[in-house]
Amino acid sequence: MALWICCRYAVMIPRNLDLFNLMLPAIDVRQARKRYGQLQALDGVDLRIEQGEFFGLLGPNGAGKTTLINLLAGLALPDDGQLSVLGHDVVKQYRASRRLLGVVPQELVFDPFFTVRETLRMQSGFFGLRHNDTWIDEVMHHLDLTDKADTNMRRLSGGMKRRVLVAQALVHKPPVIVLDEPTAGVDVELRQSLWRFIQQLNRDGHTILLTTHYLEEAEALCTRIAMLKHGRIVALDSTLNLLRSLAGCRVRLKIAGYLPATLLPQVVEQAEGDYLLTLPSYQALESMLAELRVAGTTVQEMTLQQPDLEEVFLRLVGRTVQ
Amino acid sequence: MWKVGFQTVLAPVLTALLYLLIFSYVLAQHVEVYPGVHYTAFLIPGLMMMAMLQNAFANSSSSLIQSKITGNIVFVLLAPIAYWEFFAAYVLASMLRGLVVGIGVYLAALWFAQPPLLFPIWIILFAVLGSAMLGSLGVVAGMWAEKFDQLAGFQNFIIMPLTFLSGVFYSIHSLPPFWQALSRFNPFFYMIDGFRYGFFGVSDISPWVSLMVAGGCMLGLTLLSLGLLKSGYKLRY
DSSP states (O other): OHHHHHHHHHHHHHHHHHHHHHHSOSEEEEEEEEEETTEEEEEEEEEEEOTTOEEEEEOOTTSSHHHHHHHHHTSSOOSEEEEEETTEETTTTHHHHHHTEEEEOSSOOOOTTSBHHHHHHHHHHHTTOSSOHHHHHHHHHHTTOGGGTTSBGGGSOHHHHHHHHHHHHHTTOOSEEEEESTTTTOOHHHHHHHHHHHHHHHHTTOEEEEEOSOHHHHHHHOSEEEEEETTEEEEEEEHHHHHHHHHOEEEEEEEESOOOGGGGGGEEEEETTEEEEEESSTTHHHHHHHHHHHTTOEEEEEEEEOOOHHHHHHHHTTOOOO | OGGGHIIIIIHHHHHHHHHHHHHHHHHTTTOOSSTTOOHHHHHHHHHHHHHHHHHHHHHHHHHHHHHHHHSTHHHHHTSSOOHHHHHHHHHHHHHHHHHHHHHHHHHHHTTTOOOOOSOHHHHHHHHHHHHHHHHHHHHHHHHHOSSHHHHHHHIIIIIHHHHHTTSSSSOGGGSOHHHHHHHTTOHHHHHHHHHHHHHHSOOSSOHHHHHHHHHHHHHHHHHHHHHHHHHTTTTOO
């Protein structure tokens, strides 16, 4: 009987552990708070990012995006709350959590004494990886850095330095990758190749957490998005739902006749019979057309414009859409 | 260290040799600090220790401040490294530079004089302890400083006076009583005196006392560094 139990557990435990690991969120943040002097940088943030997600973290400058990333990476210590990476607490189990996390910092930082290859070898050493050249070569190949392998970091352009930062974050093959404004100041070609590589990593099962100011990037890449404002999450949903629920829609109308007074508050542009209106939702379209019919106004042309994340973003951060 | 070997090893060796050249030529005929010990030979251990202390301090402090200012400290902070491993890495690197510079000064100085090596154990003990202590002090200074100016102030107003007033160029017995008493509050004095004992078998005070004082300072600085690193002082905000 004892033997049977032992055998049973020997078989069961690894399976249960695998299942358990799969169910763990890639990133779990509970009531994270951080204050710098008078500034409450994070004010009780709750966030759960599942494994394999491409997640966007948006917000205006000073919203708390980088603070949240710093807490996850151990670059700052939380005042309160719990943060974990694949179930490992970032403070109590920092060794495990940092091994699972690859961070691309926002600033273009580098050690001026080393070449690209030496930089990547050094970074591997920080993670206890002594013979990592095969993977380093692969990462450099994907990031078009092979030609620059023996070039000193000081001689690289800004875009190339950015690629090295990405490579540094990947030397230890982390399952969770955090990119803090990775395409800031980067040319279009590099941006495209960088995103192709990051998307490939995501398809291979890596979880991606991205902060960016390029909203079209977040819209195109991220499956879910959280928006931060004054250290709080003000929106958290799939990209599609956010676009549907908050942006409403824009309608460009060319009409014969007059626009009823009830619709005037929704006009954002106007030029000789041409109107651009913002509606709170697609449902409002029906009532707008009804009002035009009642007024006896004929619609000559009507174009619906797709909402974009910028409108959602601006609405959430409290600015007016121009 | 080797990539910038001219600056980190050869330059301090050359500086020490210049001190040796000038002071030995000027004072060798006028001064005999210990009976039977030529002044040039007397200078060599002091200059070795001075070079070791200054370079061990410079290594950890400048590595840290440079990484902080350029921002690449982030790569070390992101790694799964414990605070005590961080400390050990910086201090061991400082010790290595200190010892390499010390050996370099010794080898170059042999051209001027050949001091005896009566008690190599004491020599090694104080060389290791001195480099480790200043490496540790360098970690504290590097963490505290936010710009190069502050570090230069630390170096010029604390390290340099303590080194020069520690008996590198003289025995404290040649000082007036007030300065003699004051020298006994200088931990660098104990390291140089104990180190010199290893060469000549004579010293201003017992090498055991020097060992206790240097060991106590090392312990205090280690605990201070570890405490600051554990709290993330000026590193993890």
